[in-house]
Amino acid sequence: MTASRRPDSVSDRVQPFALAPVSAIAAVVAVVLTALSGRYGFHRDELYFLAAGKHLAWGFTDQPPLTPLLVHLSTAVFGSTPMGLRVLSTLTAAATVVVVALIARELGGDRRAQTFAAGCAAIAGFPLGIGHLASTATYDLLAWMAIGLFALKLLRTGDGRWWVAIGLTTGIALENKYLVILPLAALLIAVLVVGPRSVLRSWWLAAGIITAALVAAPNLYWQATHDWPQLTVAGGISDDDGVENRIMFIPLQILQLSPFLVPIWVAGFLRIWRSPNLRWSRPVALAYPILCVVVLAVGGKSYYALPLLLILVASGATPTLAWLTRGRTAVRRNLLAVGALLTAVTSVVFSLPVLPESAVNFVLPVNPEQGEQIGWPALTTAVAEAWQQIPEADRARATIFALNYGEAGAIAHYGPAHNLPTAYSGHMSFHDWGPPADTQSGPVLLVEQEPTPYYESRFGTCHQVGTVNTGHDVDNEEQGTHLTLCAGPTHPWSTLWPALRRYY
Known part of the structure; x- marks a missing residue:
């Protein structure tokens, strides 16, 4: 035709x-x-x-x-x-x-x-x-x-x-x-x-x-x-x-x-x-x-x-x-x-x-994406300070676990300057990129916007060791994020990993 x-x-x-x-x-x-x-x-x-x-x-x-x-x-x-x-x-x-x-x-x-x-x-x-x-x-x-x-x-x-x-x-x-x-x-x-x-x-x-x-x-x-x-x-x-x-x-x-x-x-x-x-x-x-x-x-x-x-x-x-x-x-x-x-x-x-x-809080009710561009270096610095609280002898077996991809992405980008290890997360495709090795059975540093019993219960005894201040009192999602240090995973990472997936 x-x-x-x-x-x-x-x-x-x-x-x-x-x-x-x-x-x-x-x-x-x-x-x-x-x-x-x-x-x-x-x-x-x-x-x-x-x-x-x-x-x-x-x-x-x-x-x-x-x-x-x-x-x-x-x-x-x-x-x-x-x-x-x-x-x-x-x-x-x-x-x-x-x-x-x-x-x-x-x-x-x-x-x-x-x-x-x-x-x-x-x-x-x-x-x-x-x-x-x-x-x-x-x-x-x-x-x-x-x-x-x-x-x-x-x-x-x-x-x-x-x-x-x-x-x-x-x-x-x-x-x-x-x-x-x-x-x-x-x-x-x-x-x-x-x-x-x-x-x-x-x-x-x-x-x-x-x-x-x-x-x-x-x-x-x-x-x-x-x-x-x-x-x-x-x-x-x-x-x-x-x-x-x-x-x-x-x-x-x-x-x-x-x-x-x-x-x-x-x-x-x-x-x-x-x-x-x-x-x-x-x-x-x-x-x-x-x-x-x-x-x-x-x-x-x-x-x-x-x-x-x-x-x-x-x-x-x-x-x-x-x-x-x-x-x-x-x-x-x-x-x-x-x-x-x-x-x-x-x-x-x-x-x-x-x-x-x-002054960015002024525009956040209409465009919250402005605030999500602020504070990631500060978050990574706070994570680095919390990481230092883990005894040096335990750090080789320790893990950083972030609850969302923004936190994990920030640590992946800014972390090397602070000598931080790879950050893992169960959020979106970070989950697909794999769990830590089962040999990483030491302490777990949780990066969580607020205390989350579902995750903390999978990492033994936990206590807060820091709080993120993104600077300038910006009211974004990461302001006040909790840094929680846990004793270690309750099961091998390979066994625990499916339960840590998060789609949204």
């Missing part, structure tokens, strides 16, 4: 691309992120990715392999520092800004609208926040934007060959995070509801599915042969945080992107829904509320649906610029300028490490 196409009057309607201004905006984003990438320190997830990069595989307990691989490549080339680790994240954030502009172009936006859409993406809190860090969400956002762009091209032109591009991008995204299934499912439902269903009647759809499956196959095989641990992790997160996620879903959707952008993405939704010229793009607009319903149903996090809002923001660029030309234009332009400035300032303050560490 040959690729079907819409008439040229529809398929050739895109405007010239605003290459220079959009590239300039993306460059500014890259410069800002680079300038701030060395502030504070590693995020707990980044410390985990550093450790995972030393155990590269086709899968991990809680995620596919792409982000650890990219972290490993970035640090290998640019250095094992926060700045070196975040180079690829910075480039990804800049690329996301460009793709948002291309989406505006696909929706009929002229050069001004494309530039405006890129500017909105550049000052939005969520893209800036995840662009600052090396995280699965960083690369996921770019993948979602690319899939949105290719889906719009498919819907606009009717050219089924775009299914292959969608399939390839989906396969790559599945090697990073499985969340991409949600927007694709929402988009499919939307196409079935409002059409054009003709795009589903093509052999190219099958080609796209096969392409995605082939690219994602190595990780899917790894998960299948390891009893699908990622599904266990996802279920635990939903059970643990589902109620809070549902309550905060709408407020965080507004705050994490920006309240200023709400009228723009609402205008973008209405434009797609009402404009006869954009009737073909209705599935992309309808996919957002469908996705919200799905995320709420499963108790997912608010940011799971945020990428689709950026598509609506891109659509809203054209009506927003048209609004500026009606009525009291000077007043409207001033309002827009003030709103954009306030958005840029608040996004930078809440998403990027610009505040002194002593």
